[in-house]
Structures are given as structure tokens and as C-alpha cells.
Amino acid sequence: MQSGVAPVHSNAHAALLIAVIAGVTALLRFLPFLIFRARRGVPAFVTYLGDKLPCAIIGMLIIYCLRTVTFTAAANWAPSAIAVAAVVALHVWRRNTLLSIAGGTALYMVLVQLVF
């Protein structure tokens, strides 16, 4: 990857995008507190979604991260497959979040830079 490349697009557009992203993120975080301020309880269905959705979303985010993987050549899928397997194995073995993330990422970097 190159370093120190000038942004292709205007600073004003970048600032606008960051403001939009920050605004929507804050809105999502504040909304439940604004909606449920007056009431005592939260509707049962919302509580149910609150319980179940986070686990499903993590699965979705993994797929999101791996969305660019294709199977046309080994270099397009093998580093991700090997590194994901390594993260799973490391985490089952030690259950140390930092070790799993650092180990898997280091392995992935070695694979994409030196092996494939």
C-alpha cells in the first residue's frame, strides 16, 4: 500500500461525510433514551430484539468484513480463510481477546505481504 498519498477528494466533502456519520451514530445512541424517557418499561418485543439482535449482528459484521473474498484465485480467499481459522483456534485455546486479534492480524499481514 502507498503512504502519504494526497486525498483524491475535497476536504469539504470529507468533513461533511464525517459530520453525517458522527450525527447518525449519535442519533442511534441517543434515540432509545429519548423515546423511553417518560415510560417505565420498554415494550416486550423491543426487549426481545435487544436480547437477540446483538448476536445476529456480529455474524452479519463478519460476513460484511469478508464480502470482498472471491474464489477465483487462492490469493483472494486463502489469507482470510487461514487467518479466520487462526483467530477461532487462538480464541478457543486461550480466550484472550487481545492475543486472538493481534495474532490473527499479524498472520494475515504475513500472508498477504509475503506468501500470496
Next chain:
Amino acid sequence: MCKKAFIKTLPVLAAYVVLGMGFGILMSNHGYGPGWSVLCSVFIFAGSMQYVTVDLLATAASPLTAALMTLMVNARHLFYGISMVPKYRRMGRAKPYLIFGLTDETYSLLCGEGEIPKDDKTAARYCLLVTAFDQLYWVAGTAAGAALGASVSFNAAGIEFSMTALFVTVFVEQWLAAKERRCALLGLFASLLCLLIFGQSRFLISAMLVIAAVLSAAYAKRGGARA
């Protein structure tokens, strides 16, 4: 109090410095210097979304695309908020910042039963320290990564995998804790299916809808309130 909060946040210190550096390096590689990276980490303060932000900046996405993407990626924060409404009721003046800084990791430190002290003043101070420590690690990691990324000698290709690794780690952690395994599989396979059908640029919304629909059906089938 300060020491207790610091010790509690040590795992987050490690993860945020690594992930924050990854973000800073990625931003540098796309031509956005430390100022831009730190700006994101101060005002957006949402790990996975900031990685997506790099893509959005690099492709000069439209503000509407950015807003929709943020809605999709960060929708889970609605649910963190919902479960913290009762807990944050007594937080006084610290409350707005606590809500702003409710990341996945901060949520995981504070959502548990008995994690927050009983006394109101102590509770607000403790939550404020945990949230502020976490953001401090995130901003510091970002600044370090951005500074590092500007040096030509470091080849950072592949550092973006730290985000994938984080989610895989959370997934395995939930799986080993036997927490909502069927929901985890639902998220994984519904998203995979939608990816295969709709392609990488437009599968997220359909995946969210499928997941929400399946969960709604399961809720209705279980007779609502019991679930």
C-alpha cells in the same frame, strides 16, 4: 475509583490501541493525516463504522450513502441504548457523554448485573471514568497509528483484518458462552445468503431485513411475552 475503572478497562486498552492504530494507519494510507483520523475518533467514536468511513471517504460516497451505511452498521447501538435506559437514569450531568460514548466495548463493561456501583454519585463517576478511559485509548491509538502510517518504511497491508478478527473473536466468545447460538448462526447465514444473491455493495440492508423478519416470526411463534 480511578484505579478500579482503569483495571476494568485494561482489556479495552489493548484492543483499542491495536484497532485505533489500524484505523489511523488505514486513514494515512488513503491520504488522510492524523488530524482527520483523530477528528473521527473524537466525534464518531465507533470502531467498525470508522473502518467503513475510510471506504466512504476514499470513494467520496454521497452523504445519503454514508447515512444509510451508518444506520445499518450502527443499528445495534439502538439495542445497547435500550438496555441501558434504566441503568443510566441516575447518571446526572454525565449522562449525555455516557450515551455518546456507549461503544460495544464500553457497553460490555457496564451492562452486566452489579457492574455499576449502587450509590448515585459513585455510579456516575465510575461510568464516566470507564467511558472516558476507553475513548482516550481509542484516540491515542488512532493518533499513534496515523503518525506511524505516515512513515514510508512500514508496510501496513492487511492491518484492516484487525476488524474482522475483533468480530470473529466476539462471535467465538458468544459461542463458547453458549449465548444465543441460533441467533449467531442466523446472522451469519442470512448475511451470507444475501451476499450471494445481492452482491457485496447492497446486501447489508436485505440481510438486516431478513434477520429482523426471522426474529419477529420467532417472537410471534413463542407467544410474545414469554420469549
